[in-house]
Amino acid sequence: MDAALNAPLVQLVDLTKRFNARAVIHGLSLEIQTGEAVAVVGPSGCGKTTLLRLIAGLDVPDRGEIRLAGRLVSTARRSVVPPYQRGIGFVFQDLALWPHLTIRESLEFVLQSQRVPKADWRDRVGRVISLVRIDRLADRRPHELSGGEQQRAALARALVSQPPLLLLDEPLSSLDPDLRVALRAELTGLTRALGVTMIHVTHDRDDAAALADRVVSLRDGRIAGDRAQRPAATSSDR
């Protein structure tokens, strides 16, 4: 029990993932502590997105293992814990907002699926939409929102279940430069305020510098660099 409490939130051990015999992730090992904001950077095709998908359980590794808070969740060619039980919030690059549901319905779907008591839904939804500043848009469908609003809605969906780990797959890549800078600042403030551990995949050095305490560089599926930018936020900082 103590070992689990002291374990890193994310622990990747000798991870390998192949697609059509080509190794996209190659013997990668990495530990991320609770509260860290890590940016994973690297050129296109270096395995950044695959890394997030492996952690989320959307893909299974061909070799190695993944532990979350000390608990084995994936091992070679086997998903031990299904994605929906891993406690992960995920913002996809294309956002993947469900087109047939309003933002409120999407958030309620998440809460219902995570077996949050119905009595708490209103409060939880209200808090998160207010946090990402889309209070007045909650009853709209995704196609009725602007790009920035959709971004916020995707973030709200990822945060509403209060996951300990937030995975962001280039969430700012499709935005224009001004909106990108504004949202970057908001995202930084939000994740720090919530104390959520964050892994942010990006190929943009500015995003990495602004959002992360630590930057991990990938090249050809291997870690090419791992440096701290500033001390990670701790619970006492919040």
Add this chain to the structure above:
Amino acid sequence: MRTALDNGHLRPWGRTGAAVVGVAALVFLAVCVLPAAYMIAASLSGNPSDIARTYQTLLLDGRQRDLLLNTTALGLCTAIGATVVGVPLGFGLARASGRRTQLRRLALAAPLALPPYVVALAWVYVGGAAGLVAQTIGHDVLSGWTYSLAGAAGVLILVSYPLSMLATEAAVRRVDARLEEAALLVAPPRQVLARITLPLVGPSIGAAALLVFVLAVSDFGVPALLGVRVFTTEVFTAFAALYDFGRATVLTLPLLALAALVATAAIALVGDRLLVGRRLSSVVPSIAWGRRTTLGGMLDIAVLMVALVVPLLVLGYEATRTGPPAALADSGAPIVTSLILASLGATCIVAVGAWLGYARARTGRRAGRLADILFVVTFAVPSTVVGIGLIGLWNRPGLLGTLYGTDGMILVAYLARFVPVAALILAASVRQVPASHEEAAAVAGARWLRTVTRIVAPQVTLGLIAAWVVAFVLCFGELGATLLVAPPGESTLPVRIYTLVANAPASHLAALALLQSGVVLAPLVLLGLLRVRWTPR
């Protein structure tokens, strides 16, 4: 990215294009739309009090209400059954990939090509009063079911579930895998299926069910063979047996209205997705719905056995159990006539459908939607209605009459029934060719005809072949309209089978039905293998 050509803002067809497309549109209107329009007009012509009385009878007569009830029940049972069978199969196909899936799809879709009355005949040999089941157990237990509305619906389910299956597969493949993955992060697969996937694919499944409904209420062969009273058989009886053209005309109206209404609703449900022929999402959620391949495999096998293998085996058994079939020698002329007419018909259908399909693909959204409705509604017009409409239009002195009474009328009937299908298939194919390809050719100085023949046509070769094969299969199995317009003494294979049902030995009939199945399945198998071969590994 949508271009001006996609949006219908730019139509660099020139005079040649307008003329070619215009001629195709005229042929379509004259051959496909006019017979149905003629039937409506005929029902409204004459003495107003007679018309009122006829319509009163149509609406208030108990016999008519039973007919409407039977027809609607047949359509509903078939639509529900085909959906129940087809949807799980469609999900299974959508969650798989590779050449083996292509072969699986081909096998599971094959029953769609079988003429429904051939399958009905096979099941009569199994469950009829003197069928295999009765022979085996010593007494008849199934014939009551076989010759019933439930039996007819059962047969129609077996030949129409592939429509539901293919529509479901296409719809599931169109769902962006990320949407399901985003849900799988927070919810178990069954909840994702219920709340995310099914609502997204629901309209397509609903539209397919509506189309199955229309095709079921339009079918003539199965209810005729199994003695089920529905509008199509009643129309045929009124015209061919009672020589009551007025009654036949009035009886077509509820059918036409039902077909038009339901087909329009189907188009409203699917919109532009009717013409999407290729998967839009390149990603299949890697964790999908668990890997229930064993269950899926068992379902595949069970459906294939009931819909394809058993009917063909039964026909084979019946055809050979009294020695080598002599039927083929006796029916040489209808077989050759059918092959020639179906080949000619398919060629004419593709020749007209290609230009209509091209025009549809390059037309703006609103006009395109109208064209879709027109294509689907004209395809949904029941065969017996088409037949009577054609007789009313062409059986008159003068130029039109010179064609009437020749095999040319059968060709016209084929065109009337199946040009819309070819147009829809080819519109879907042309839509895959980016409009910018044509714009680039136009900028380079190529004229429209050259652009279409050198740039577009080579990219839709498989679509053209597919349209021809589908048209051939449909023509070769056409019964309702052919039965009415075929000149005296001339007969196609389906007509021969239909007329022999009452007075020929089972072996004779089964041999012909088996031959017919072989002829329609062979080109489909070839087409499927061609597709598999052209698909990258």
